[in-house]
Amino acid sequence: MMRRVLPWIMVAALLGGCASAGNSPAVDPLDGLRQQAGGALARYDQAVRAAGGAPFVPVGALSRQLGDWEPANGSYKESLSAGRVEAASTLPVAPQQAGTIVWTNGIRQDVPLISADEALAKLRAAGTGDCSGCAPLKLTGARLTTMTVPTTRGPATAPAWEYTLDGTSVRLARVAVDPSAIVRVTPPPRDADHPPEGLAIESATTTTASSELTVTFTGVPGPSSKPCGADYGAEVVESDLAVVVIVIEYRHAKDEACPDIGAQRSTTVELSQPLGERAVLEVTQGLPVALTITG
Incomplete structure (x- = not known):
């Protein structure tokens, strides 16, 4: 070595x-x-x-789809990909200012949280598709829960907002951790x-x-x-x-x-x-x- x-x-x-000493390439x-x-x-x-x-370094997307689209809702996939998601009513704020991330080895880290509206804005901003003619998805509610996130220290359970949608059983989830505590x-x-x-x-x-x-x-x-x-x-x-x-x-x-x-x-x-x-x-x-x- x-x-x-x-x-x-x-x-x-x-x-x-490896090349022997004295024979290294220029x-x-x-x-x-x-x-x-x-x-x-x-x-x-x-x-x-x-x-x-901050030690919280998630890997990959911070938003997640929970469940599969019904055959009649095939266009919803394009709407989500483009970030066309709107709240049909006022969304809640976090019931507490801080939450806890827990890794599988038991290590815990307290982190500040964001509201369901702020998390929704992050979810929309993550959209990359082009679907200007798609009807937006309508959110009907949100609750603070948790989701498993791959990180640089192994899987972790992090606070997350889970959203329900009008006209489908599919739900959306977005990490509720304040971006200030996330290494990106x-x-x-x-x-x-x-x-x-x-x-x-x-x-x-x-x-x-x-x-x-x-x-x-x-x-x-x-x-x-x-x-x-x-x-x-x-x-x-x-x-x-x-x-x-x-x-x-x-x-x-x-x-x-x-x-x-x-x-x-x-x-x-x-x-x-x-x-x-x-x-x-x-x-x-x-x-x-x-x-x-x-x-």
Whole structure:
């Protein structure tokens, strides 16, 4: 294992077949990915500071559909996707100013809450579809409840507003935690001339005491011993708040004509110390991924 300490990050490389001393290439092909990783750690650090050091880092959407649309309500899907949701009556405020997030390991964190109206505004803003001609969904009520949310510290039960809708049994849920207590990472601006490099990991698994971190991602189906196959290694760039995993692909051969078929693959990397409360980030945009702690 190679380790290099930079001014604010530590790099731990676990690569098989590294060049021997004195035979290192003039330009390391991983340098670009390491720079991406360093930028991802800097952005994550800024996001944590902006949230007051809050440990609640949800992964993925904070809104959820509960149930399936009835056949007669097929257009409701497009309305929801576009964020076309309106309250048919006054929605309640939270019955208390604070709620509690509870992780599966028993750790608890008190957080400020927002009203059902504020959560609805966030739900609408999350819409990405284009449905200007769709009829809006009508909310008929809201109640404060909880929902399970994947986070960088494993699944957590968080306060949430649950909304009922007119004309359907489907309900909508939105995390009721005030955005000031949520760490949300903003990816770097898209640059068509210099797109991000690397493979994005999708999830990570570790144990409380282990320094090993196993990550999953989409790669090619077969091993490098077979045509169009590949083996995978990894390098990790670490800080006090997060780690970025760089997946390294070892192809069977260059310039093979291969079908565009993906399969879930995994690889394991050694951290400098157990992960603890640090987040695991993918390298292409620096976004956090869901973590599973197995013991």
